[in-house]
Amino acid sequence: MPAGRPAPPTPPAATGPAARRRGDDPGGAAVLVQDLRLAYQGTTVLDGLTFSAARGRVTALLGPNGAGKTTTVAICEGLRRADSGTVRVLGLDPARDTTALRPRVGVMLQDGGLPTGVGALEALRHVAGLHTDPLDVGALADRLGLRSFARTRVRRLSGGQRQRLALACALVGRPELVFLDEPSAGLDPQARLAVWDVVREARAAGVAVVLTTHLMEEAERLADDVVVVDHGRTVATGTPAELTGGPAVLTFTARPGLPRATLELALPTGAEVGEPEPGRYVVAGVPADPQVAATVSAWCAGHDELPQGLGVQRRTLEDVFLDLTGRHLR
Numbered sequence: 336m337p338a339g340r341p342a343p344p345t346p347p348a349a350t351g352p353a354a355r356r357r358g359d360d361p362g363g364a365a366v367l368v369q370d371l372r373l374a375y376q377g378t379t380v381l382d383g384l385t386f387s388a389a390r391g392r393v394t395a396l397l398g399p400n401g402a403g404k405t406t407t408v409a410i411c412e413g414l415r416r417a418d419s420g421t422v423r424v425l426g427l428d429p430a431r432d433t434t435a436l437r438p439r440v441g442v443m444l445q446d447g448g449l450p451t452g453v454g455a456l457e458a459l460r461h462v463a464g465l466h467t468d469p470l471d472v473g474a475l476a477d478r479l480g481l482r483s484f485a486r487t488r489v490r491r492l493s494g495g496q497r498q499r500l501a502l503a504c505a506l507v508g509r510p511e512l513v514f515l516d517e518p519s520a521g522l523d524p525q526a527r528l529a530v531w532d533v534v535r536e537a538r539a540a541g542v543a544v545v546l547t548t549h550l551m552e553e554a555e556r557l558a559d560d561v562v563v564v565d566h567g568r569t570v571a572t573g574t575p576a577e578l579t580g581g582p583a584v585l586t587f588t589a590r591p592g593l594p595r596a597t598l599e600l601a602l603p604t605g606a607e608v609g610e611p612e613p614g615r616y617v618v619a620g621v622p623a624d625p626q627v628a629a630t631v632s633a634w635c636a637g638h639d640e641l642p643q644g645l646g647v648q649r650r651t652l653e654d655v656f657l658d659l660t661g662r663h664l665r
């Protein structure tokens with residue numbers, strides 16, 4: 336059984352005790368997605384996907400390429416329709432209540448939506464002008480470092496500059512809910528930290544943030560709730576701590592390709608020795624105690640190896656993610 340809370344077949348995050356603790360009951364959730372199904376030309380894209388996102392929290396959708404994250408977000412934004420299932424955004428139906436939702440929901444558009452022939456700051460001012468009580472454009476531009484390319488036309492912006500402008504545009508109208516599709520993809524470390532700070536500020540102001548990401552560090556450091564999606568289904572939900580909260584494991588590095596089965600035989604019953612990356616060994620299934628460490632050292636010595644970095648480790652979100660979704664490329 337992988338770490339974390341595997342998603343039950345019925346709607347999980349919106350109704351469980353942890354969800355109630357967080358105040359995101361179905362009536363109050365900013366986003367409620369239940370049993371979403373969609374097929375393109377006979378190929379299943381969404382297969383009963385279910386999750387909820389609460390106000391004042393960052394919810395990260397994690398999943399391999401093609402898992403259905405962007406499609407789900409597009410349905411929540413009212414840009415696509417599902418074949419079946421329930422979607423409520425701020426209590427409304429995004430496919431029907433477009434006009435009511437538009438001023439209340441921020442969307443980070445990658446390309447479309449911005450006038451491409453004007454300067455970056457002018458584009459942001461233009462979007463701010465569409466809202467009744469926008470944030471201070473200058474302050475937001477400073478926070479996201481837009482000044483250095485303020486006059487560069489949108490069509491000439493680099494990918495990272497465009498990302499930051501898109502985030503500013505998504506937030507400038509003081510939305511109650513914002514959807515961010517891979518908000519820090521392709522950003523340099525400075526810009527990534529600035530983006531995270533701005534997202535945290537939005538959360539502190541009570542905004543519900545729903546983001547997709549491939550960056551485990553982003554999910555671990557920024558998200559309050561993580562929804563792992565695979566093959567159009569929710570495969571686990573929980574806080575990063577809940578998902579990674581399984582028993583600690585013993586890890587070490589040594590020459591790649593050592594015969595792990597012989598170490599398993601030397602260890603107490605139930606031990607599983609993995610080599611998730613060449614030369615990185617993980618001992619699970621038994622307590623990570625001094626006896627186990629001594630057996631590992633003796634086994635390594637038998638192979639003329641000194642185990643490096645032998646120690647106890649908590650599982651990372653990446654470990655959990657790979658356990659849940661496998662290692663094959665999509």
Ligand SMILES: Nc1ncnc2c1ncn2[C@@H]1O[C@H](COP(=O)(O)OP(=O)(O)OP(=O)(O)O)[C@@H](O)[C@H]1O
Binds near residue numbers: 375380403
């Ligand atoms: N308009 C479309 N017609 C046919 N198939 C589509 C269409 N849009 C998306 N798909 C398919 O739906 C699946 C899910 O795509 P989606 O973009 O939602 O995945 P994702 O989880 O966001 O992936 P990534 O991490 O690569 O962005 C993919 O197999 C994709 O090829």
